[in-house]
Amino acid sequence: GNWARLAAQQRLTQDDLLAMPAFGNVSLIHITDIHAQLKPIYFREPSVNIGVGGNRGEVPHLTGAEFRKMYGIEDGSPSHYALSSGDFTALARGYGRVGGMDRVATVVKQIRSERPDALLLDGGDTWHGSYTCYQTAGQDCVNVMNLLKPDAMTFHWEFTLGSDRVREIVEGLPFAALGQNIFDAEWDEPAELFQPYKFFERGGVKIAVIGQAFPYMPIANPSWMFPEYSFGIRDERMQDMVDEVRAGGAELVVVLSHNGFDVDKKMAEKVTGIDVLLSGHTHDALPEPVLVGETIIIASGSNGKFVSRVDLDVQGGRMMGFRHKLIPIFSDVIAPDPEMTALIDAQRAPYADQLSEVIGHTDTTLYRRGNFNGTWDDLICDALLTQRDAQIALSPGVRWGPSLLEGDPITREDLWNVTSMSYPEAYRSEMTGEFLKIVLEDVADNIFNPDPYYQQGGDMVRVGGLSYRIDVTAPAGQRVSEMTLLRTGEAIDPAKSYTVAGWASVNEGTEGPPIWDVVESHIRSLGRVQLGENTSVEVVGA
Amino acid sequence: LALGAMALTVLPFRANASVDDLIAEFTGGADLADSGVDLTAPEIAENGNTVPISVDAPGASEILVLAAGNPTPAVATFAFGPLAGSRMASTRIRLAGTQEVIAVAKLEDGTFARAAKTVKVTIGGCGG
Amino acid sequence: MASGVKPRVKVPKSASAGEVVTLKTLISHPMESGQRKDKDGSLIPRSIINRFTCDFNGQNVIDVKMEPAISTNPYFEFEALVPEAGEFTFTWYDDDGSTYTDTKPIEIV
Ligand SMILES: [Mn+2]
Ligand SMILES: [Mn+2]
Numbered sequence: 075g076n077w078a079r080l081a082a083q084q085r086l087t088q089d090d091l092l093a094m095p096a097f098g099n100v101s102l103i104h105i106t107d108i109h110a111q112l113k114p115i116y117f118r119e120p121s122v123n124i125g126v127g128g129n130r131g132e133v134p135h136l137t138g139a140e141f142r143k144m145y146g147i148e149d150g151s152p153s154h155y156a157l158s159s160g161d162f163t164a165l166a167r168g169y170g171r172v173g174g175m176d177r178v179a180t181v182v183k184q185i186r187s188e189r190p191d192a193l194l195l196d197g198g199d200t201w202h203g204s205y206t207c208y209q210t211a212g213q214d215c216v217n218v219m220n221l222l223k224p225d226a227m228t229f230h231w232e233f234t235l236g237s238d239r240v241r242e243i244v245e246g247l248p249f250a251a252l253g254q255n256i257f258d259a260e261w262d263e264p265a266e267l268f269q270p271y272k273f274f275e276r277g278g279v280k281i282a283v284i285g286q287a288f289p290y291m292p293i294a295n296p297s298w299m300f301p302e303y304s305f306g307i308r309d310e311r312m313q314d315m316v317d318e319v320r321a322g323g324a325e326l327v328v329v330l331s332h333n334g335f336d337v338d339k340k341m342a343e344k345v346t347g348i349d350v351l352l353s354g355h356t357h358d359a360l361p362e363p364v365l366v367g368e369t370i371i372i373a374s375g376s377n378g379k380f381v382s383r384v385d386l387d388v389q390g391g392r393m394m395g396f397r398h399k400l401i402p403i404f405s406d407v408i409a410p411d412p413e414m415t416a417l418i419d420a421q422r423a424p425y426a427d428q429l430s431e432v433i434g435h436t437d438t439t440l441y442r443r444g445n446f447n448g449t450w451d452d453l454i455c456d457a458l459l460t461q462r463d464a465q466i467a468l469s470p471g472v473r474w475g476p477s478l479l480e481g482d483p484i485t486r487e488d489l490w491n492v493t494s495m496s497y498p499e500a501y502r503s504e505m506t507g508e509f510l511k512i513v514l515e516d517v518a519d520n521i522f523n524p525d526p527y528y529q530q531g532g533d534m535v536r537v538g539g540l541s542y543r544i545d546v547t548a549p550a551g552q553r554v555s556e557m558t559l560l561r562t563g564e565a566i567d568p569a570k571s572y573t574v575a576g577w578a579s580v581n582e583g584t585e586g587p588p589i590w591d592v593v594e595s596h597i598r599s600l601g602r603v604q605l606g607e608n609t610s611v612e613v614v615g616a
Numbered sequence: 617l618a619l620g621a622m623a624l625t626v627l628p629f630r631a632n633a634s635v636d637d638l639i640a641e642f643t644g645g646a647d648l649a650d651s652g653v654d655l656t657a658p659e660i661a662e663n664g665n666t667v668p669i670s671v672d673a674p675g676a677s678e679i680l681v682l683a684a685g686n687p688t689p690a691v692a693t694f695a696f697g698p699l700a701g702s703r704m705a706s707t708r709i710r711l712a713g714t715q716e717v718i719a720v721a722k723l724e725d726g727t728f729a730r731a732a733k734t735v736k737v738t739i740g741g742c743g744g
Numbered sequence: 745m746a747s748g749v750k751p752r753v754k755v756p757k758s759a760s761a762g763e764v765v766t767l768k769t770l771i772s773h774p775m776e777s778g779q780r781k782d783k784d785g786s787l788i789p790r791s792i793i794n795r796f797t798c799d800f801n802g803q804n805v806i807d808v809k810m811e812p813a814i815s816t817n818p819y820f821e822f823e824a825l826v827p828e829a830g831e832f833t834f835t836w837y838d839d840d841g842s843t844y845t846d847t848k849p850i851e852i853v
Contacts, residue, residue: 667815688812688813691814692809692810692811693808694807694822695809696805696806697799697804697805697806698803699803699826700805700806700822700825701765701805701822701823701824702764702822702823704822705808706819706820707808707814707815707818707820707821708814708818708819709815710777710812710813
């Protein structure tokens with residue numbers, strides 16, 4: 075019960091969370107996918123995260139009790155709350171919020187006090203995802219990260235600020251902007267603004283950090299915002315880069331990746347000579363590294379909820395051993411770093427009234443993460459159906475967006491945390507049943523294609539007003555069936571046209587009010603949000 | 617999630633009958649070896665209107681490239697001259713949907729080799 | 745002649761005799777496929793570059809037959825053997841009978 079949990083929380087100390095006997099001669103600190111969450115938040119881990127092909131039943135495709143069993147995590151423990159789903163709302167009340175970049179700063183400083191030579195590496199999705207990030211075109215996050223002093227970063231959602239803004243920021247960054255797979259689209263040559271790798275001399279060891287940006291940027295996000303660039307996995311060039319840095323004397327090769335976990339596993343199989351692969355994009359948090367050949371893969375979660383520390387013993391140009399700790403950022407346990415708190419608060423001050431305005435309350439815990447619907451998306455889809463007078467709503471299966479607990483007020487900041495982006499227009503258009511099926515099949519194949527290189531690392535598009543059945547093991551184009559219009563209970567007719575509202579279209583010139591205005595109007599009209607169980611997607615083959 | 621992609625038919629196409637005709641015309645009906653030509657193309661196209669592909673066939677005099685699912689499958693034929701530094705070439709092609717891209721090389725010993733790669737042309741959207 | 749057609753090529757300034765160098769070419773051209781329809785629903789006539797050649801001192805490097813499936817602003821990358829100092833000539837042949845030419849010298853070091 076709650077007593078035990080509260081007692082557990084009281085026993086939890088900053089020292090316990092950070093304690094790690096120093097090991098070896100090199101330390102890496104990994105943070106990734108912060109999505110502009112500078113303040114502590116709640117973040118519910120997924121309860122559905124299906125693995126396909128060779129990754130069926132493998133981490134990170136285990137959730138809830140299965141995940142805890144795999145790692146020997148006790149029910150109700152801090153690790154249960156931080157790493158897995160199940161009993162989320164109750165545990166959240168006991169253990170409190172997670173993350174906050176001022177807490178992250180404390181952890182980083184503590185590690186650096188023990189290991190002054192530690193490398194701090196940011197896996198990207200940093201300058202995106204909040205009200206203040208949107209209003210300052212990423213500047214609040216840039217300022218916070220500059221104070222944290224990473225040694226290198228790579229990229230994904232950053233590019234949705236547009237290539238001019240990305241260039242402006244990157245040119246002023248006091249650390250390396252890496253991406254061996256970021257190319258000039260016109261001449262198919264490495265983009266000059268980004269270096270493929272950087273050498274560091276730390277702890278007497280020559281370390282090469284190679285960057286790998288999100289490979290499918292122009293597909294998953296609007297390519298018209300960064301037409302100068304081409305990406306791709308480019309694993310053959312990754313091998314060339316590994317060979318090049320080894321030839322250049324690298325004793326330790328680290329890849330700072332935004333591929334997503336399953337893509338990273340496949341890349342680690344194909345590319346030899348990577349010692350440590352720091353994985354980002356799919357927002358998985360794993361308490362132990364996954365070993366592929368001689369490469370260790372580290373997954374450090376999202377939204378500022380975790381910091382990974384990896385200590386390595388490197389002797390004679392070889393990684394002889396490692397120790398790893400995934401540090402959960404319990405915001406009530408880890409003391410905020412005052413300098414960082416002051417900076418974050420100063421960034422937020424001009425927007426304080428806007429951020430804190432309460433627009434409603436929720437009687438249902440709101441979350442997003444999971445392969446299919448999350449309650450936040452159910453709310454967004456309801457808003458699209460009612461405010462845009464549509465038969466069907468579509469909401470993108472992004473993996474970012476913190477949670478709110480039942481009973482919580484919903485502030486404008488909370489709403490923007492799950493909707494903020496640079497292409498927020500809530501369109502309303504006609505789609506045939508045939509095209510809707512193509513959309514669902516297409517997105518499904520981006521998640522459930524058994525070859526990880528075809529996976530883009532998002533979740534399934536969320537639907538409102540529509541139910542369907544999905545067989546995740548079926549081949550592309552044949553997974554989705556029994557599409558039904560909920561309003562009438564009738565089967566979707568391929569030849570018939572339906573009114574569809576959605577948002578986050580990657581097409582230039584999409585028109586409509588920003589999604590946060592649509593959802594705010596809806597919440598205001600409800601006053602209190604209450605969502606029933608969503609049974610509109612029947613999943614088979616999982 | 618894209619709307620304008622409505623113009624694209626995303627479903628895989630069945631191989632067009634004229635693919636076989638075009639290959640037969642190129643080879644004179646000779647057998648096709650499974651190795652001898654490499655075709656490089658992305659798993660997923662960033663943009664179906666401009667898909668980078670590369671062909672490489674040591675000892676080839678000509679390489680034919682076809683897109684099996686396009687309304688007209690012919691794409692290009694590369695003929696290598698006396699000052700070709702290799703039998704490699706790259707270009708960018710249009711793909712009207714997910715389909716197989718095919719390369720057939722005519723080797724200097726008179727034999728032919730074939731390679732194919734499926735390129736997915738997707739609507740995209742969404743992400744982590 | 746299609747308007748605004750502009751060839752660009754990337755050739756190293758120098759090479760050693762007998763070296764293999766990488767060449768890249770781009771030409772701005774709409775490559776109208778002949779399969780698109782205009783607003784009124786009538787077919788826009790095909791207008792593409794149908795052939796591209798590269799020669800060095802009069803000897804051929806590559807000769808490409810191009811179909812409408814080649815993307816807008818055709819791009820080619822290939823390799824050439826450089827036996828001596830001289831000049832590369834790049835030629836693009838338009839459906840409308842126009843040809844576009846660019847030349848680039850290369851030194852031997
Ligand atoms: Mn992310
Ligand atoms: Mn990402």
